[in-house]
Amino acid sequence: MATHDYIISNASGAAVRADLNNALAAIVSNNSNASSPSTTYAYQWWADTTTGQLKLRNSANSAWITIFELDGTMLMEDGSAASPGLAFASDLNTGFFRSAADKINFATGGVERLEIGSSEVVFNDGSNDVDFRVESNGNAHMLFVDGGNDRIGIGTASPVRDLQLGDNTSASEIISLQTTTSGKGSIYFGDNTATSAEFAGMLRYDHADNSMQFRTSSVEALRIDSSGRLLLGTTTEGAALADNLTVADSGNSGITIRSGAANYGSLYFSDGDAGGAGEYSGFVEYNHNGDYLGFGTGSTTRLTINSSGNVGIGTSSPAGKVHAQVNDSGNSPSLLYLENLGTGNDTGSTIFFRNRVGTAFTDCSIQGLGTGTNQSALVFSTESGSGATERMRLDSSGKLLLNTSTELEASEHAKIQIASTGGGHICLGRNSSSISSGHDLGLIRFYSNDGGSYQEAARIEGEADGDHANNDKAGRIVFGTTASGASFPTERMRITSDGAMKMGDPAQTGNGGLSIFTSDVGSIHQRGRQIMFAKSTCGDVQEIFQVFKGSTGKLLIRADGNLYNAAGGIGVLSDLKLKENIVSANSQWDDIKGIQIRNFNFKEETGHDTHTMLGVVAQEVETVSPGLVSDQPDKDEDGNELGTITKVVNSSVLYMKAVKALQEAMERIETLEQRLFDAGIA
Numbered sequence: 001m002a003t004h005d006y007i008i009s010n011a012s013g014a015a016v017r018a019d020l021n022n023a024l025a026a027i028v029s030n031n032s033n034a035s036s037p038s039t040t041y042a043y044q045w046w047a048d049t050t051t052g053q054l055k056l057r058n059s060a061n062s063a064w065i066t067i068f069e070l071d072g073t074m075l076m077e078d079g080s081a082a083s084p085g086l087a088f089a090s091d092l093n094t095g096f097f098r099s100a101a102d103k104i105n106f107a108t109g110g111v112e113r114l115e116i117g118s119s120e121v122v123f124n125d126g127s128n129d130v131d132f133r134v135e136s137n138g139n140a141h142m143l144f145v146d147g148g149n150d151r152i153g154i155g156t157a158s159p160v161r162d163l164q165l166g167d168n169t170s171a172s173e174i175i176s177l178q179t180t181t182s183g184k185g186s187i188y189f190g191d192n193t194a195t196s197a198e199f200a201g202m203l204r205y206d207h208a209d210n211s212m213q214f215r216t217s218s219v220e221a222l223r224i225d226s227s228g229r230l231l232l233g234t235t236t237e238g239a240a241l242a243d244n245l246t247v248a249d250s251g252n253s254g255i256t257i258r259s260g261a262a263n264y265g266s267l268y269f270s271d272g273d274a275g276g277a278g279e280y281s282g283f284v285e286y287n288h289n290g291d292y293l294g295f296g297t298g299s300t301t302r303l304t305i306n307s308s309g310n311v312g313i314g315t316s317s318p319a320g321k322v323h324a325q326v327n328d329s330g331n332s333p334s335l336l337y338l339e340n341l342g343t344g345n346d347t348g349s350t351i352f353f354r355n356r357v358g359t360a361f362t363d364c365s366i367q368g369l370g371t372g373t374n375q376s377a378l379v380f381s382t383e384s385g386s387g388a389t390e391r392m393r394l395d396s397s398g399k400l401l402l403n404t405s406t407e408l409e410a411s412e413h414a415k416i417q418i419a420s421t422g423g424g425h426i427c428l429g430r431n432s433s434s435i436s437s438g439h440d441l442g443l444i445r446f447y448s449n450d451g452g453s454y455q456e457a458a459r460i461e462g463e464a465d466g467d468h469a470n471n472d473k474a475g476r477i478v479f480g481t482t483a484s485g486a487s488f489p490t491e492r493m494r495i496t497s498d499g500a501m502k503m504g505d506p507a508q509t510g511n512g513g514l515s516i517f518t519s520d521v522g523s524i525h526q527r528g529r530q531i532m533f534a535k536s537t538c539g540d541v542q543e544i545f546q547v548f549k550g551s552t553g554k555l556l557i558r559a560d561g562n563l564y565n566a567a568g569g570i571g572v573l574s575d576l577k578l579k580e581n582i583v584s585a586n587s588q589w590d591d592i593k594g595i596q597i598r599n600f601n602f603k604e605e606t607g608h609d610t611h612t613m614l615g616v617v618a619q620e621v622e623t624v625s626p627g628l629v630s631d632q633p634d635k636d637e638d639g640n641e642l643g644t645i646t647k648v649v650n651s652s653v654l655y656m657k658a659v660k661a662l663q664e665a666m667e668r669i670e671t672l673e674q675r676l677f678d679a680g681i682a
Helices: 013-028 589-594 618-624 651-678
Strands: 045-048 053-057 064-069 086-088 091-097 104-108 111-116 121-123 132-136 139-146 151-154 163-165 184-189 201-206 211-216 219-224 230-232 264-269 282-287 292-297 300-306 311-313 322-324 348-357 360-369 378-383 388-394 400-402 416-418 440-449 454-464 475-481 490-495 501-503 514-516 522-526 529-533 541-549 552-558 563-565 598-600 613-615 629-635 641-649
Touching: 013 651, 360 388, 589 651, 618 629, 618 641
Parallel strands: 151 163, 311 322, 400 416, 501 514
Antiparallel strands: 045 053, 053 064, 086 091, 091 104, 104 111, 111 121, 132 139, 139 151, 184 201, 201 211, 211 219, 219 230, 264 282, 282 292, 292 300, 300 311, 348 360, 360 378, 378 388, 388 400, 440 454, 454 475, 475 490, 490 501, 522 529, 529 541, 541 552, 552 563, 598 613, 629 641
8 A cells, every 4th residue: 555745856866766666656556545645636546445435536636536435336426306416428417316315216307207215106206297108018108197288098198188098099998897797887976075985976887677877966867778768867668758759651751840821830849847839949940931941949040941042050041052140249159060970080071162164173172080090180172173182281289281291290399380392481571662771571489478478588580681672682580589587589699691690799790700799708608618708807917718617617818828727737649549650859958958048028019918037039949949930920900911920939849858858867867876876976
């Protein structure tokens, strides 16, 4: 076991060698010791033999981080839903964490999804809008919990009730209640206070007499007996109930109602409590005087068929083949209701529009599809001479599909979808004879409603980027967002007609490319990392460029040209696999000896700091080692060359030359020490 302070002090060659060996031994053994090293460094390893743990010093060199047990046991932090103790390198808010004792929790996207405890397993304990699905062999939604709508489906992915069984695409039985041949199968309905003996309603099938019974509380209210008779208020059929109305004949059969030429022929429907001939619930009558057939409820005619075959609904004077009329100030009264009770796929109701063009006919239609693979879809079709073609569809999820019958995107949020052989387009246009710079050409707005009212949160806008003329339509795209506490969007970014992208204060002028305009700080973010262009100051020096990881600063460039970084390292590519023609460098002794190290200060007119500095002069270095000096053309603020040059010294190569010269000096010193030792002087 060994530790070391990693400081090699000046001493004799043997002492330095021993000190180096001790440092290397500490490195090889990961500073293994019962107590931490007395001198620590950022990212230093320490094998703690007291706790049996391998530890790493943090970047601030202020604490030890436990990596794992020395016996191989892996430990992890408890973590949280937003920052799991065990996560994935490419998805840091997805993984496992421990919320309390004897519990393991699973999170995705920074949200807890599953908790496994010692007494229960809980899915979606945070009441988030998350679905739950159990798949069987052949049924992807054997059990499905619709988290957003608080519904449960068995065998369906789209339950429309609190509990739905099946998806109406199979003839197989959904629920089966089976008892003995003399037993009773029942479904009870009760409120949240009902016990097993208390219920508000019941549906029962009695196998003893093969009757279906409907009960309220404990009293039977309706029965369908084994002969298919419907019994209301009684459990025994009678002669009067056997056939309420029967019309039968070996040939034609019918019912005739005959009246005078100016009178009515009527059929009335009444209940047993009617007090007189004038009280009835409904009627059918033929008005001989008006020559129309009327259908009514109460004492009001609701539907009329006149002598021309015109049908009036709500009017006795239909102006067309079908004329529906209401006098209702309510909300959207229904004038037409079409229903198809077929059970096959793609059944529905259709409204056809036929027009004659010369000797040919063209058809348009509106079709409401019923069951099967196209549930509850409204289809609009037109004909262009070669048969009707579907042009638009409104499906059961509220999606509007244009020029396609198949959705392009399965997401429930993709409400408008357009398909075309040349690509689906959405066109927004401004119809004006005078369009100037800044005029709206088209606008997409995004709203939210928190229960109060809809307010705009963001927008994408097409604008004129200059005055328009024929074949001169300069345009720009403007993106706006609404700030916190505001109710109307502010422009945040624009792409101009010349392709420039501007952010922050897009109204500023620039040279194209990506420009960030701000009176304070401009920055670029990328998942926990940030590059900041700042106008903050440190003392009297402006900080103009900063790089952060999270909230921790990692790199700083100041206006005086100084560069700082957190780790203190600046590296170059040096891997053996990248290099060839590797030979020992020539002696650098004379070059380093000939280079003059000077004190100096920059001239005030250069704009550089004028304090005294230590360094070299390029022209002096050039006389000793010309390869270290290069010429840099001088440029103005717009990047234009001024015709003059400034000499630059390659300091990184200069440092390597100094290292080579230092090695030569060390060899000479060690040789001299050995001679002194052999002579008995040292």
